[in-house]
Amino acid sequence: MQLYDTLTRGKQELPPPPAPVRMYFCGPTVYQRAHIGNARPYILGMWLRSWLRSRGYDVTLVHNITDINDRIYEAAPGASAELAARATQWYLEDTDLLGLGRPDALPKASEVVPQIVRFISDLIEGVHAYESEGDVYFRVASFPEYGRLSGQRPDQVEEQGPNARKDDPRDFALWKANKPDEDTWWDSPWGRGRPGWHIECSVMAEELLGPAFEIHGGGLDLVFPHHENELAQSRALGHDFAQIWTHNGLLRFTGSKMSKSEGNVVTIRDAIERWGRETVLVFFLTAHWSKPIDFSDETLVSAAARVDGFREVFRGPFQAAPARAWEGFEAALDDDFNTPDALAVMHGFGRDHELLRRALDVFGLASLAETAEAPSEIVELAKQRQEARAARDFDEADRLRTKIEAAGWEARDVADGFQLVPR
RNA sequence: GGCGCCGUGGCCGAGUGGCUAGGCAGAGGCCUGCAAAGCCUCGCACACCAGUUCGAUUCUGGUCGGCGCCUCCA
Numbered sequence: 001m002q003l004y005d006t007l008t009r010g011k012q013e014l015p016p017p018p019a020p021v022r023m024y025f026c027g028p029t030v031y032q033r034a035h036i037g038n039a040r041p042y043i044l045g046m047w048l049r050s051w052l053r054s055r056g057y058d059v060t061l062v063h064n065i066t067d068i069n070d071r072i073y074e075a076a077p078g079a080s081a082e083l084a085a086r087a088t089q090w091y092l093e094d095t096d097l098l099g100l101g102r103p104d105a106l107p108k109a110s111e112v113v114p115q116i117v118r119f120i121s122d123l124i125e126g127v128h129a130y131e132s133e134g135d136v137y138f139r140v141a142s143f144p145e146y147g148r149l150s151g152q153r154p155d156q157v158e159e160q161g162p163n164a165r166k167d168d169p170r171d172f173a174l175w176k177a178n179k180p181d182e183d184t185w186w187d188s189p190w191g192r193g194r195p196g197w198h199i200e201c202s203v204m205a206e207e208l209l210g211p212a213f214e215i216h217g218g219g220l221d222l223v224f225p226h227h228e229n230e231l232a233q234s235r236a237l238g239h240d241f242a243q244i245w246t247h248n249g250l251l252r253f254t255g256s257k258m259s260k261s262e263g264n265v266v267t268i269r270d271a272i273e274r275w276g277r278e279t280v281l282v283f284f285l286t287a288h289w290s291k292p293i294d295f296s297d298e299t300l301v302s303a304a305a306r307v308d309g310f311r312e313v314f315r316g317p318f319q320a321a322p323a324r325a326w327e328g329f330e331a332a333l334d335d336d337f338n339t340p341d342a343l344a345v346m347h348g349f350g351r352d353h354e355l356l357r358r359a360l361d362v363f364g365l366a367s368l369a370e371t372a373e374a375p376s377e378i379v380e381l382a383k384q385r386q387e388a389r390a391a392r393d394f395d396e397a398d399r400l401r402t403k404i405e406a407a408g409w410e411a412r413d414v415a416d417g418f419q420l421v422p423r
Numbered sequence: 424g425g426c427g428c429c430g431u432g433g434c435c436g437a438g439u440g441g442c443u444a445g446g447c448a449g450a451g452g453c454c455u456g457c458a459a460a461g462c463c464u465c466g467c468a469c470a471c472c473a474g475u476u477c478g479a480u481u482c483u484g485g486u487c488g489g490c491g492c493c494u495c496c497a
Contacts, residue, residue, distance in 0.1 A: 006427095025497090026497065027497080028497065029496080029497095037497060038496095038497050039497085040497065041497050042497085066495095069495060071496090147426090150427075150492080151425095151426050151427060152425075152426055152492085152493065153426080155425090156424075156426075156493085157425070157426090169494095170494080171494090172494045172495090173495080197495035198494085198495080218497060219496075219497030220427085220428080220491065220492080220497080221491065221492065221496055221497065222492095222496080223426095223427080223492070224493060224494080225492085225493075225494040226494085226496090229494070247497095248497070249428080250491065250497075252490075286435065286436065286446080287435080287436070288436085288437075290428090292428080292429075293435095294435085298435075298447090299447095301447080302434075302435055302447045302448085303435090303447090304447095305447055306446060306447075309447090312460070315460080316460080316461070332437090338437070340435090340436055340445080340446090341436095341437050341438080341444080341445085343436090343437090343445070343446075344436090344437065344444060344445035344446075345444095345445085346445095347445060347446065348444095394456055394457070397456085397457090398456095398457075401459095411458095411459085412458085412460060413455070413460095414460085419459095419460085421460085
């Protein structure tokens, strides 16, 4: 099993099963309803866990929730904690709609503040951090490896606005002194304040997975500065931290990135309400996880057609796939979790219900194998239609078909009678 | 200014130094009372320009174009 790793810019091999695979995926900042782009790392994490477990790995997936952040203070002056709690609930509800279950742990930044304080204290004890008027900053110059993950050179990074508290404009905040309009804070050796953005992830990951773990995931837009800084903080303390960094491509919406600041947002709920959870999942399956993907009517319509196609397979007779067909599926996913390739293999399963069901199950799509039972009154109409056809009264047969269709079912003639399929 | 990703047939999208990706949409046919579903058949694909090579969509360099990041965006 290998995965593309941002740090080494190449595919990295995982040790063979049943080795432990500890995964940390960066989750959302909770201050409003999550958009469909936020779902990508969540879905990727859940799918990877599912696949690796079926391959015999001992998998632990941690997916964090950032509930301390400027955006939250801004969005709910005087009630930031309440908003964070509510938006956390929204996120859980919305991702639950995808039907993939939950990660093994969903830690929140606000629950690990004491550990964060300890982590920062350790950095100050070395040469890597310093206190300044109630803030604490990471000293980028103290860490020669800085920039390896993102390829950024600290001296080339765009000039920031002046901040007199920093020794060097490239330094980043580990702890921020409380401001008058910030209604949530914690006490610390440096006074009242709250953690900076990046430190929480280093702490939560190491808290739950240890100082060295296998996979760290998140959106491509987090490579710099977020993940670069996480890596710097942890390595500066001598921790190995993540071995493989998986960064998922971003969703595009009418050409540009879907993001809250662009205002071109479709929430997870909206997407599922409009397209259904299966179509949304298949949509994500159609592109490799590391590549950008366009959220458009065209791509979703195409995904919906594919969903119908899979459902159709289970309505027809069983026919065994060629020998070794499953191996192709395994090979596709073992090679950098190539879901578009796996999808092509799945189409090659033909009418082998068993194989297709097994494959769909990896992605939480086993529901596509379930065939719907028509209500008795519809079955009755279909029987009447069969009689009309037998009597060669085709006007009556077509009238009944129209009636069946109006009730949401499609009457098909098959060799030994009829078949009713939801429309 | 710096860093990174990407350009494949109408659309989506894998992949490979020479051997059919696949799906969606479309055209024709078989089947059907008519359909639907299914099955069969079909379409000069690899941004551009050089180079390496017996041979490049695949490697190298450049050009053009799209996208992302540059200290609180998944």
